[in-house]
Structure formats: C-alpha cells, structure tokens
Amino acid sequence: MTSAFRRLIAASMLAGFGAWSAAAQTAPTGAAPAAVAPAYTPTNAAGQIEVVLKDHVFTPSQIRVPAGKRTQLLIKNQDPTADEFDSSALKVEKVVGGNSEGVVRLRELDPGTYPFMGEFNPTTAQGVVIAE
Amino acid sequence: MFGALIIVFREVLEAGLVVGVVLAATRGLAGSRLYVALGIFGGVVGAAVIAGFADILSSLFDGTGQELLNAVILLVAVVMLTWTVSWMSAHARELTSQLKAVGLDVKKGRKPLTALAIVVGAAVLREGFEVVLFLYGILVGGGASAASVALGGMLGVVAGAAVAYALYRGLAAIPVKRLFQVTTVMIALLAAGLAAQAVGILQSAGYLNVLAYPLWNTSAVLPQDSIVGRVLATLIGYTDQPSGLQLIAYLATLAAVFTLSRRAAASTAPRPASSTSGSR
Numbered sequence: 001m002t003s004a005f006r007r008l009i010a011a012s013m014l015a016g017f018g019a020w021s022a023a024a025q026t027a028p029t030g031a032a033p034a035a036v037a038p039a040y041t042p043t044n045a046a047g048q049i050e051v052v053l054k055d056h057v058f059t060p061s062q063i064r065v066p067a068g069k070r071t072q073l074l075i076k077n078q079d080p081t082a083d084e085f086d087s088s089a090l091k092v093e094k095v096v097g098g099n100s101e102g103v104v105r106l107r108e109l110d111p112g113t114y115p116f117m118g119e120f121n122p123t124t125a126q127g128v129v130i131a132e
Numbered sequence: 133m134f135g136a137l138i139i140v141f142r143e144v145l146e147a148g149l150v151v152g153v154v155l156a157a158t159r160g161l162a163g164s165r166l167y168v169a170l171g172i173f174g175g176v177v178g179a180a181v182i183a184g185f186a187d188i189l190s191s192l193f194d195g196t197g198q199e200l201l202n203a204v205i206l207l208v209a210v211v212m213l214t215w216t217v218s219w220m221s222a223h224a225r226e227l228t229s230q231l232k233a234v235g236l237d238v239k240k241g242r243k244p245l246t247a248l249a250i251v252v253g254a255a256v257l258r259e260g261f262e263v264v265l266f267l268y269g270i271l272v273g274g275g276a277s278a279a280s281v282a283l284g285g286m287l288g289v290v291a292g293a294a295v296a297y298a299l300y301r302g303l304a305a306i307p308v309k310r311l312f313q314v315t316t317v318m319i320a321l322l323a324a325g326l327a328a329q330a331v332g333i334l335q336s337a338g339y340l341n342v343l344a345y346p347l348w349n350t351s352a353v354l355p356q357d358s359i360v361g362r363v364l365a366t367l368i369g370y371t372d373q374p375s376g377l378q379l380i381a382y383l384a385t386l387a388a389v390f391t392l393s394r395r396a397a398a399s400t401a402p403r404p405a406s407s408t409s410g411s412r
Contacts, residue, residue, distance in 0.1 A: 070338075081269030082186055084262065088357040091346075091373060092336050095198060095265060097187035098272075103195035105338040108345065120139070120266045 087116035140288025148296025156303035175256025325369020343376030
C-alpha cells in the first residue's frame with residue numbers, strides 16, 4: 001500500500017518537477033540525479049536547511065525535503081530567549097538557546113506532512129516539514 | 133498565564149509520576165522521604181545550572197551535546213532503577229514484613245534510597261531544565277506580565293504535583309503484600325521506557341543509525357504529546373512511533389530487570405528448614 005503510494009509520489013514527481021527521480025527509494029546505480037533544481041528547500045554549504053526563528057515565528061515555515069533521505073535543519077534562534085523545536089511526528093525535541101543555533105537531524109521520512117512547533121511559543125512558532 | 137500553566141504542568145507531571153512511583157516503592161524504607169526530597173532539590177538546582185549553560189551545551193559534540201546529556205541522564209536512571217529492583221527483590225521479605233512498622237533498618241536502606249534519589253534527581257533535572265528555560269524566556273521576553281506567569285507556573289506545579297500525589301495515594305492504597313510486586317513491575321516498566329527514550333534521543337541526534345525506522349504509528353489513536361500519552365510514556369514507556377532499536381532496548385531492559393530480580397530473590401531467599409523454598 002505504501003509502496004504503491006510511493007510509486008505514485010515518485011511518478012508525480014517525475015512528471016511534475018522532473019529530474020530528481022525516486023533516487024531515495026531505489027539507490028541509483030549510475031544515473032546521477034539531474035542538475036535541475038528540485039522544489040526542495042535549499043540548503044547551505046554544509047547541507048543544512050537553515051530555519052530562522054525570530055519573533056517566535058519560523059522562516060521558512062514550510063520545509064520541503066526529499067522523502068527517504070536523512071536531512072538536517074539548522075535552527076537559528078534570533079530571539080533573545082530559548083525555545084524548543086518540538087515535533088512528535090518527527091520525533092524531535094531540541095532546545096535552542098536564545099541568540100544561538102541548534103542542529104535538528106531528521107530521519108528518513110515517508111512522504112507526508114510533519115508539523116513542528118516551538119514548544120515555548122506554540123501559538124506563533126509553527127511549521128511543517130513536507131517530505132516528498 | 134495559561135501557556136505557563138500548561139507547560140509547567142506537563143513537565144512537573146512527567147517528573148512527578150516518577151517521584152510518585154519511587155515514593156510508593158520506598159514506603160518501607162526509613163527516611164525515604166528525605167532522600168526523595170534531596171533528589172528533587174538536587175534536580176531543581178541541576179536544572180537551573182544546566183539551563184544557564186544551554187547555549188554552550190547544545191554546541192558541544194557537533195551540536196548534539198544536549199541529546200547526549202539527556203541520554204546519559206536517562207541511562208543512569210535506568211541502571212539505578214534496575215539495581216534497585218534487584219536489591220528490593222533480595223530484601224523482599226524484610227520489606228513486606230516491616231512495611232507497617234518502623235521500616236527497614238536505616239543503614240541497610242541507604243543504598244537503594246541513594247539510587248532512587250538519583251533517579252528522582254534525574255527526572256526532575258530533565259523536566260526542570262525546560263521549565264526553567266521557558267519561564268525565564270517569558271519573564272525576559274515580557275510578553276506576559278511577570279505576576280501572571282508566576283501564577284500560571286505555580287498553578288502548573290500544583291496541578292502536576294496533585295496528579296503525581298494521586299498516583300502515589302493510589303499505589304499506597306495497595307495492600308502491603310501486593311505493593312511490592314506492583315512497584316517492582318512499575319519500576320521495571322519505568323526503566324524500560326527510559327531506556328527506549330534514551331535510544332530515541334540518540335537516534336534523533338544521528339547516533340545508532342540502525343533499526344531507526346518507526347515500526348508502527350499509533351499517533352492517530354493516542355498521540356504521544358497528549359496528556360494521556362505523556363502519562364503512559366512516563367509510566368510504561370508508551371511511544372507512538374517506536375523504532376526497532378527502541379523496542380529492543382525496551383524489551384532488553386525488561387528482561388534484564390526481571391532476570392536480575394528473580395536471581396536476587398532466589399539467592400537470598402531464607403530457608404527456615406522448610407522443603408518448599410521454591411519460587412513463590
């Protein structure tokens with residue numbers, strides 16, 4: 001059932017965004033991922049997706065990552081106070097001190113939407129990770 | 133105020149459940165309340181200290197200092213709980229016979245009480261760390277008035293402590309003979325849950341990358357971040373998306389605790405010249 005779902009996702013990705021292919025699921029034997037920029041949230045030089053927390057709001061609040069691949073978020077807390085990057089769906093709880101940074105490591109994700117929040121300011125600090 | 137109440141309540145509840153189980157389990161040991169109180173005090177002080185170094189801590193070990201510290205704290209608690217269960221099994225008879233009276237000899241009870249005080253301290257430290265950072269953040273941020281936050285925080289402490297106390301009263305109402313068996317099982321489940329939690333934290337930090345995939349997902353039925361989910365997570369190690377390694381850690385800890393306690397009970401069972409010194 002999930003594999004059918006994955007195939008569907010993979011197919012729609014091929015049709016829609018082209019290129020990136022289902023490399024995550026079927027380890028590429030030689031065909032390197034194409035150079036066309038995918039719709040994923042861009043990463044910094046260290047391969048981390050930078051997420052800024054300012055005024056208790058995450059930017060970007062929608063983070064698109066490839067399904068089935070480990071990814072990292074670099075949470076840059078620009079507020080003077082600490083917050084906790086918290087997501088039961090992602091199984092992550094990470095306290096990031098005020099005016100400091102924290103790395104959140106995401107496991108391989110099934111395609112889907114995974115909400116997260118800043119636990120100390122849950123009304124404003126919200127976002128989702130979309131794996132596809 | 134409400135936000136402060138909810139967050140503080142949640143954290144106090146999680147630590148309080150551990151304290152409740154430990155208090156019930158040590159009812160027969162003289163001076164247990166003092167040790168538990170010391171554990172709480174140590175945990176609060178430790179939480180404040182660690183909160184002060186939150187930035188430095190999280191930048192250690194490639195950004196995983198916080199996770200490593202959490203995992204170490206949890207694993208220490210697991211070891212202490214496991215050891216305590218085996219000690220209690222070895223002294224089961226004394227415990228059950230003297231529970232109503234003065235309690236076990238102070239000197240004898242010192243070791244398990246120290247171990248359990250460390251467990252209490254670890255639980256309070258872990259949850260208190262977040263409470264301290266959260267309350268500090270609100271007070272500094274000035275979003276809400278300090279008085280309102282203080283009130284919410286205090287109500288949260290009271291509410292969390294009340295639930296923990298209710299658990300303790302419920303356990304204390306169990307007849308003395310059964311209490312020992314019940315608390316042994318509860319401590320075993322507590323230890324197993326903490327072990328699984330430690331593995332989960334290490335895996336989320338990128339360590340132990342084997343069997344890291346969730347085996348099942350019951351978050352639709354009982355989300356782990358709901359209050360009931362949190363209570364069960366603390367008491368029996370409920371996880372809505374356990375990884376394979378977490379399940380293994382859970383089962384291995386349970387097996388270790390029961391094996392050790394059975395062995396301890398068997399090796400120290402007094403033999404009052406009877407023929408049936410079996411496994412009762």
